[in-house]
Amino acid sequence: xxxxxxxLPQVRGGVHPVGHKDRSAALHILDLPLPERLYLPLRQHxxxxxxxVVKVGDKVLKGQMVAVAPSEISAPVxxxxxGRVVEIAEIMxxxxxxLKSTAIVIETDGEDRWIDTGVSxxxxxxxxxxxxxxxxxxxxxxxxxxIFPAAVKLKQGTRHExxxxxxxxxxxxxxxxxxxxxxxxxxxxxxxxxxxxxxILRAYKAVIAIEDNKPEAIxxxxxxxxxxxxxxxxxxxSMYPMGSAKQLIQEITGREVPAGARSTSVxxxxxxxxxxxxxxxxxxxxxxxVSRIVTVAGGAINRPRNVNALVGxxxxxxxxxxxxxxxxxxxLVLGGPMMGMPLPSTQVPTIKGATxxxxxxxxxVPRSEASPCIRCASCVEACPMGLLPxxxxxxxxxxxxxxxxxxxxxxxxxxxxxxxxxxxHIPLVQYFQYAKGEQDAKRTAAKKMDYxxxxxxxxxxxxxxxxxxxxxxxxxxxxxxxKPVTATKPAETEAIxxxxxxESV
Amino acid sequence: xxDATVFSxxxxxxxxxxxxxxxxxxxxxxxxxxxxxxxxxxPALFLFLVxxxxxxxxxxxxxxxxxxxxxxVLDGSALLTGWLIAITLPPWAPWWIGAVGAFFGVAxxxxxxxxxxxxxxxxxxxxxxxxxITFPVQLTSWVAPAPLGSxxxxxxxQSLSITFASAPAPxxxxxxxxxxxxxxxxxxxxxxxxxxxxxxxxxxxxLGVSAGSMGETSEVLVLLGALFxxxxxxxxxxxxxxxxxxxxxxxxxxxxxxxxxxxxxLFHLTSxxxxxxxxxxATDPITSPISRLAKLIFGAGCGxxxxxxxxxxxxxxxxxxxxxxxNSLTPLIDRYCRPRVYGRLPGGKPLPxxxxxxxxxxxxxx
Numbered sequence: 001x002x003x004x005x006x007x008l009p010q011v012r013g014g015v016h017p018v019g020h021k022d023r024s025a026a027l028h029i030l031d032l033p034l035p036e037r038l039y040l041p042l043r044q045h046x047x048x049x050x051x052x053v054v055k056v057g058d059k060v061l062k063g064q065m066v067a068v069a070p071s072e073i074s075a076p077v078x079x080x081x082x083g084r085v086v087e088i089a090e091i092m093x094x095x096x097x098x099l100k101s102t103a104i105v106i107e108t109d110g111e112d113r114w115i116d117t118g119v120s121x122x123x124x125x126x127x128x129x130x131x132x133x134x135x136x137x138x139x140x141x142x143x144x145x146x147i148f149p150a151a152v153k154l155k156q157g158t159r160h161e162x163x164x165x166x167x168x169x170x171x172x173x174x175x176x177x178x179x180x181x182x183x184x185x186x187x188x189x190x191x192x193x194x195x196x197x198x199x200i201l202r203a204y205k206a207v208i209a210i211e212d213n214k215p216e217a218i219x220x221x222x223x224x225x226x227x228x229x230x231x232x233x234x235x236x237x238s239m240y241p242m243g244s245a246k247q248l249i250q251e252i253t254g255r256e257v258p259a260g261a262r263s264t265s266v267x268x269x270x271x272x273x274x275x276x277x278x279x280x281x282x283x284x285x286x287x288x289x290v291s292r293i294v295t296v297a298g299g300a301i302n303r304p305r306n307v308n309a310l311v312g313x314x315x316x317x318x319x320x321x322x323x324x325x326x327x328x329x330x331x332l333v334l335g336g337p338m339m340g341m342p343l344p345s346t347q348v349p350t351i352k353g354a355t356x357x358x359x360x361x362x363x364x365v366p367r368s369e370a371s372p373c374i375r376c377a378s379c380v381e382a383c384p385m386g387l388l389p390x391x392x393x394x395x396x397x398x399x400x401x402x403x404x405x406x407x408x409x410x411x412x413x414x415x416x417x418x419x420x421x422x423x424x425h426i427p428l429v430q431y432f433q434y435a436k437g438e439q440d441a442k443r444t445a446a447k448k449m450d451y452x453x454x455x456x457x458x459x460x461x462x463x464x465x466x467x468x469x470x471x472x473x474x475x476x477x478x479x480x481x482x483k484p485v486t487a488t489k490p491a492e493t494e495a496i497x498x499x500x501x502x503e504s505v
Numbered sequence: 506x507x508d509a510t511v512f513s514x515x516x517x518x519x520x521x522x523x524x525x526x527x528x529x530x531x532x533x534x535x536x537x538x539x540x541x542x543x544x545x546x547x548p549a550l551f552l553f554l555v556x557x558x559x560x561x562x563x564x565x566x567x568x569x570x571x572x573x574x575x576x577x578v579l580d581g582s583a584l585l586t587g588w589l590i591a592i593t594l595p596p597w598a599p600w601w602i603g604a605v606g607a608f609f610g611v612a613x614x615x616x617x618x619x620x621x622x623x624x625x626x627x628x629x630x631x632x633x634x635x636x637x638i639t640f641p642v643q644l645t646s647w648v649a650p651a652p653l654g655s656x657x658x659x660x661x662x663q664s665l666s667i668t669f670a671s672a673p674a675p676x677x678x679x680x681x682x683x684x685x686x687x688x689x690x691x692x693x694x695x696x697x698x699x700x701x702x703x704x705x706x707x708x709x710x711x712l713g714v715s716a717g718s719m720g721e722t723s724e725v726l727v728l729l730g731a732l733f734x735x736x737x738x739x740x741x742x743x744x745x746x747x748x749x750x751x752x753x754x755x756x757x758x759x760x761x762x763x764x765x766x767x768x769x770x771l772f773h774l775t776s777x778x779x780x781x782x783x784x785x786x787a788t789d790p791i792t793s794p795i796s797r798l799a800k801l802i803f804g805a806g807c808g809x810x811x812x813x814x815x816x817x818x819x820x821x822x823x824x825x826x827x828x829x830x831x832n833s834l835t836p837l838i839d840r841y842c843r844p845r846v847y848g849r850l851p852g853g854k855p856l857p858x859x860x861x862x863x864x865x866x867x868x869x870x871x
Binding site: 012015017018174246250255256257258259260261265266267331333335337338339340341342358360364365366371372373374375376377378380384385386387388390407408411414416419420421422423424425427429430433 | 512513514515516517518519520521522523525526577580582620621622623739790791795796843844845846847848849855856857858859
């Protein structure tokens with residue numbers, strides 16, 4: 001309460017799940033042997049599918065662009081090793097439903113030969129927009145799991161005043177240690193990346209936020225950041241979901257991002273350490289995003305550790321490199337246990353947003369039978385957004401989406417803290433995802449409807465205008481026969497103007 | 506949507522369960538219950554066992570009728586309801602009082618509303634109030650403490666006849682509760698301060714060697730259980746503190762203004778079931794509000810009503826009535842007192858965007 005009065009930062013709620021990080025954090029990142037085939041899905045990012053620019057039979061080099069982004073909010077895909085395109089077909093995508101998605105299949109030739117990356121000169125001499133475009137061409141997306149194209153965020157610097165570049169190294173999900181390992185092993189590259197982003201955004205400073213349960217990473221980053229005054233390393237308390245952008249901003253700056261606004265509205269831009277590393281690689285060496293660090297962990301994995309996997313490597317390949325499975329896993333998860341998604345099979349490829357592959361043993365997966373809500377309000381206390389999950393769930397379950405919205409469905413970040421603590425084991429997040437999906441569909445339908453109405457109105461107006469114009473012409477001709485008058489002209493122009501005005505509304 | 510297989514995250518859980526929550530509350534009730542059983546002997550134990558088993562049996566019966574899975578009984582809520590009813594009854598009440606109370610509490614107070622989580626009123630208090638109105642004599646026949654092994658304590662066989670054959674309690678043992686005594690004295694135009702000066706010893710009241718319900722006489726042991734629950738984060742401080750504080754403030758004001766007619770703070774806080782009510786009854790999650798402000802309002806309402814009914818109402822004790830009344834207001838309080846959402850003003854509007862002057866200003870951390 002006192003902190004509230006003094007306007008000091010305080011992240012509300014949150015939970016403290018058991019970390020399970022020790023085993024995978026202890027070992028160095030392992031470079032995987034080349035897989036025989038790479039499966040590159042055309043959608044590994046938020047936005048529209050990339051469009052293939054190679055055909056079956058083409059030889060490709062590592063880092064060669066094989067699919068281009070159709071729009072700004074999308075990302076290109078690059079060949080992650082050299083080889084031959086053998087197929088462009090539907091494969092099982094990393095999606096819980098086992099949906100198919102189009103992918104470019106590359107048979108590797110074992111040479112792993114890079115394309116000529118050709119970067120010359122100091123990136124600090126370049127224009128920020130040029131650098132941002134390079135990041136866009138490197139196919140870099142948010143590697144913390146958000147998969148939002150990184151370049152779109154970098155271009156915000158021209159439109160907003162950005163004070164702080166926040167590098168998110170908090171990694172609050174249990175089991176995951178890929179960011180931890182990356183920070184320990186590539187500290188200098190990450191600091192360099194942070195400086196480059198600061199340069200692109202013309203921000204005042206960069207803050208690298210790391211949870212205090214990673215002392216080695218903090219030490220490594222502090223040492224690497226020492227020579228640069230405007231790169232600070234901050235230890236933040238360990239709790240879930242500290243790694244959520246909104247909560248991290250609150251912790252670091254003491255400000256809350258207004259509902260419905262972006263973090264730029266409080267002068268902050270957040271990038272995950274993996275993204276920062278990828279940006280540094282792209283700008284310094286011209287290397288597009290072709291690999292990432294993935295944590296392979298869980299009770300059913302024999303030797304949990306972090307691997308450097310090429311994008312498109314089948315998940316099975318990652319598991320094999322970590323000693324395989326010890327028995328049947330109860331659940332395969334892509335990402336962390338709190339926000340990750342269940343994998344339909346181990347044959348799906350690794351994608352850019354894959355932070356981890358978890359094979360959870362039976363005792364690690366909660367029993368799923370739900371009992372009625374006892375209104376204990378554990379979820380309310382755990383919610384970092386200050387929502388009432390129990391009320392939202394009750395309404396979502398009854399398909400009362402307006403009611404759920406009224407109780408904050410739109411503000412929900414789906415972090416899962418509520419379901420984690422619920423003594424009744426109610427699948428709260430499932431309800432919210434369902435309700436959010438339905439609401440999205442409704443909004444899309446409404447937009448479509450509005451657009452249709454707008455179009456038909458415009459058409460009607462146009463037809464009427466044409467009619468009026470014809471009538472006016474006729475009248476003018478008639479009048480001209482009798483005697484020439486120009487009085488009808490203004491009415492005519494007015495009639496033609498009106499539809500365009502309506503359209504612009 | 507249907508309750509189909511869960512596909513969604515999170516794939517982790519604290520391991521907490523409803524059963525665990527309920528059993529912890531029962532555990533917190535153990536000290537004061539054991540003390541009550543010791544104080545009032547075998548009849549109390551019989552009544553306690555009958556009430557608890559009747560509650561569990563009723564739950565099973567209802568689950569069978571309502572075609573619910575039988576293992577729902579394992580959530581422990583019925584046991585807790587029975588337990589709470591038992592310890593708020595006069596300890597020597599006949600067995601059927603406990604049985605009827607438990608049946609009413611579980612069947613009408615909970616299952617008729619749709620089972621656990623759906624009831625508006627606290628089932629235990631609903632049962633107690635129903636009993637008080639239907640069987641006022643049995644519900645107001647108090648006995649003085651006759652600890653097990655003491656001279657006055659009834660033997661095992663005598664106790665059986667007290668509980669199961671409604672044998673009258675020996676005259677030497679019948680007595681009124683402190684609250685009842687005060688109420689009678691006030692109607693006889695005695696001054697409250699005189700009555701209390703003679704009869705009320707606060708530390709005795711605190712320890713609980715006095716006539717009263719089975720488990721609510723010892724304030725110290727109730728507090729012990731309450732501390733356990735707070736430590737386990739099962740109950741929060743808001744409701745008990747605001748309830749007790751409201752009661753204390755009002756009794757203080759009236760005591761200072763007119764000590765002839767109004768008893769003091771200590772008397773009110775240590776008498777009757779106010780502590781048990783504040784920590785174990787009013788905090789029932791199902792029937793109390795959710796957000797902090799709402800909890801404070803709820804507790805204050807309970808405290809105020811206890812004071813009003815005790816002093817100006819027809820009954821000497823008021824905790825059950827107050828809690829039930831506030832239970833009925835819970836949905837309304839919940840509706841208007843919601844926590845502030847991240848990024849929004851208390852009313853629900855988004856925070857205003859930061860002016861660039863503010864943006865440029867450094868925020869000091871910690």
